[in-house]
Amino acid sequence: LVGGASRCKGTLEVNQGEWRPVDYHGWNLKAAADSIRLVGGSGLCSGRLEVRSNQSNQWSSVCEEDFDQQDAEVVCRELGCGAPSVLRGALYGEVEAPMWTKGFQCGGHESALLDCRSSGSERNTCSPGKAVGLTCSEPVRLVGGASRCEGTLEVNQGEWRPVDGFMWNLKEADVLCRHLDCGSAVSIRDREESSERSVWRIHSDCLQSGSAVSECLSSDNSSSILDLT
Known part of the structure; x- marks a missing residue:
């Protein structure tokens, strides 16, 4: 979602080789609901x-035996x-039932988890402690430098943008x-x-409180760009 005041508001875009807005015709609130969450x-x-099941509209956890690295790549994307x-x-x-009944068989290239093929067999139970726990990297990168740890700081929240460089210090950059x-x-x-140009402003007090980078952003326009090593 881009162009809104937060990550949950704006124009819906999907990337299948390129970012494009989505046609409005035929949409309703059920279709717009999230299908996965962490x-x-x-x-x-x-x-x-x-x-979230499209049929029951119920949230279910996924057993790690039915989930692998390629599935995780799709979720994070x-x-x-x-x-x-x-x-x-x-x-x-730990989590109690319900559990997602079929395993995912993603190739890793899909844009959504529910676009992946499912296994034919169904699962009704999952061993204790075996629900999938996942940590994705923050959508942060440094570009244009001599190594991956040097360059212009960019953050992806719907689109990659540089970060406003005004008033940064080394403690925040750490x-x-x-x-x-x-x-x-x-x-x-x-x-x-x-x-x-369009930039992300990262709010220092939010970032240093331990919040995720994606929760500390606001959209802005600036000519001041942060380079970091």
């Missing part, structure tokens, strides 16, 4: 995986997060470097471009 984690990109970094049962607490598995920040630079 619950019990620190934000959008971590938690216990739950899937559908949620707008980075690649999966942790996949382990009971990571985000949090982003940890998300990138790059250690501590060595240097930051507020680079002025010739004209304003």
Whole structure:
């Protein structure tokens, strides 16, 4: 969802080779409802995986025996997060029934988990501690530098945009470097471009409180771009 005041408001776009808006005709509130979510984690990109059935409109957990790395890649992509970094049962607490009855057989390229093929056999139970717990990487990257830990900071929340560079310090930058598995920040630079463009502003107090990057963003226009090492 892009162009709105938060990640849950805006124009609906889907990426199948390129980002395009979705035609409105024939839509209703049921069709617009989320089909997957991660619950019990620190934000959008971590938690216990739950899937909503189109028939019953009920949320169900997924057994880790019916889920693999390729399935996790699809989930993280559908949620707008980075690649999966942790996949382990009971990571985000135990769960009672219901369980999702069929295993997923994703190729890893699908845009949505429910687009994946399902196994023919059905499962009615799952061993304790075996519900899928998943952590996706934050949708954060550094581009244009000599290594993956150097360059212009960009965040993806519907689209990749640079981050406003105004008033950053090394303490705040350290949090982003940890998300990138790059250690501590060595240097930051507020680079002025010739004209304003769409950027993300990251709210420092939100970020340093431990919230996910995606929960600390607001949309803005600026010519001040953050470069980070």
